Amino acid sequence: MEHLLFKIFLICFTEDFVFAYTLTNEQNLHTALLTGYNKDLRPGTDRTYPLEVNATFYLFSIKEFDLDTGKFSLTGVFQVNWYDERLSWDLATYNQTNSTSIPQQKLWLPDLINVNPYENIRGLGSDLIKVIVFYTGMCDWYALQAFEVICDADVTKFPFDTQYCTLKFFIWGYQPNEVNVNFISSKMILTLYTENGIWEVADSICHTQSNVYGYKEIVVGLHLKRRTAYYVVSLVLPITTIAGLMGFVFLVPHDSGERLGFSITVLLSIVVYLTIVQDMLPEASEPNISIMGYILVSFVLSGALVVVLVIISLRIQNCPDDKPIPQSVAQVVRCCRRRRQKKNKDSVEPINEKCGSLDDDESDGHVTWYEVGKCFDFVCFTSLITQLIVTCVTYFSIVLS
Incomplete structure (x- = not known):
């Protein structure tokens, strides 16, 4: 003290x-x-x-x-x-x-x-x-x-x-x-x-x-x-989600009449986000343009391609039955049919013999334009989802490196 x-x-x-x-x-x-x-x-x-x-x-x-x-x-x-x-x-x-x-x-x-x-x-x-x-x-x-x-x-x-x-x-x-x-x-x-x-x-x-x-x-x-929290929530996630919807348009039944409108709506949404990003970024091209800009442009081009593919899919599925199907296209459809039937065999064991007879009878049977359209939709859906995954993985590997 x-x-x-x-x-x-x-x-x-x-x-x-x-x-x-x-x-x-x-x-x-x-x-x-x-x-x-x-x-x-x-x-x-x-x-x-x-x-x-x-x-x-x-x-x-x-x-x-x-x-x-x-x-x-x-x-x-x-x-x-x-x-x-x-x-x-x-x-x-x-x-x-x-x-x-x-x-x-x-x-x-x-x-x-x-x-x-x-x-x-x-x-x-x-x-x-x-x-x-x-x-x-x-x-x-x-x-x-x-x-x-x-x-x-x-x-x-x-x-x-x-x-x-x-x-x-x-x-x-x-x-x-x-x-x-x-x-x-x-x-x-x-x-x-x-x-x-x-x-x-x-x-x-x-x-x-x-x-x-x-x-x-x-x-x-x-x-x-x-x-980055604001931009991830308001920009990156919405763009990725909207881009993912482009592939799912091929899962919409063709006879619903909503395919074309759905694909155009997705394309317009991506264009709106492209405009938002352009307002955020400087107009200069040096030293580099934003990778996000390239990604959005690729999404816009993909959206335009999806609209064209939807139109082609609708025309395929509405072709008359008497119109001949090219052999190369028919062979691809038969491969898709075999793959689908193999999955059914693996999932439903009690009907193995019946499925086997279907495989033998139908794999070389008649192919309809409806089946061509369904196979075309499957290929488009798989390709677009794969493209989206590769694009996102490439983008994040570059920007986070």
Whole structure:
């Protein structure tokens, strides 16, 4: 208990000791620091060594990512600090004043210029921001800003796509051997980040690199991953379900009169979803068009083919009995008949002998156009379901790889 009281007393005593300075002390300090101070000259007594500038980037929120225009907006703050020996002072001279705030327009600042802006080129900070200066000459600058940059989207794997967007900065007006920028953390700080409803921050990177001219380029990059739950529920599953209905049209009895209307309705549904996806995706063809777009186009072509096949099936089943059936077609129908009869034999044991006689008698018997139509429907149904399964497996293996 005595130890706890001693710690509280020590903290209170220290705070009173540190913040004992007055307005007059701080006013005199500002006058002394800014008198004769030239903000156009970079700090550093020995000009043979570059000024070391340390930076950290804090991400607050992702505002917008427009895939059509490539506009990427976010809000964040750069914490930048450096030593300026001209802004150091003796604590005893100013009644233990250990820090003060000075408007940024009165001090030298590293001119970090955004070189990939969406609209206007601008630097960090504003006249509303102040620099915290400590008695050692350490300057701590928190440059809060909303950034709008260009980010070219790659929607090849939409809606399972990932994007990489960067903010690029130069320190304008200085040679590489005059100012050196180092990131304290190689990643963005996300402690104050507010989650975005569409994009998830998968990873981040903060580093410097040299461009082709040898100048240092400050890069803040974001790896974004799209949240896919909404698109799976509202886009992928409905499209897959509707595409699956194309094959089942051949199971509808031909004499019901609903086949053609059913197939056209399915085709129109796919066209509607194609329009929805086109509104979501950018019009650019580089680097690649979305695989989902190709899938929908293939579904549209399949839907159109289904309409044609339904018409052909109806004409086959309504052919007159006296019209001769080609031998190749009749042979295919007999194969389908044998396969169907074999299944019946395996499922109904008591009538093995009867089925055997049917197989012997009917396999080489007369083939009707109605049977040709039924065999044609079976082949179309099997082919379309197989195509759907292969298409879906191929698509998900590509986008999820």
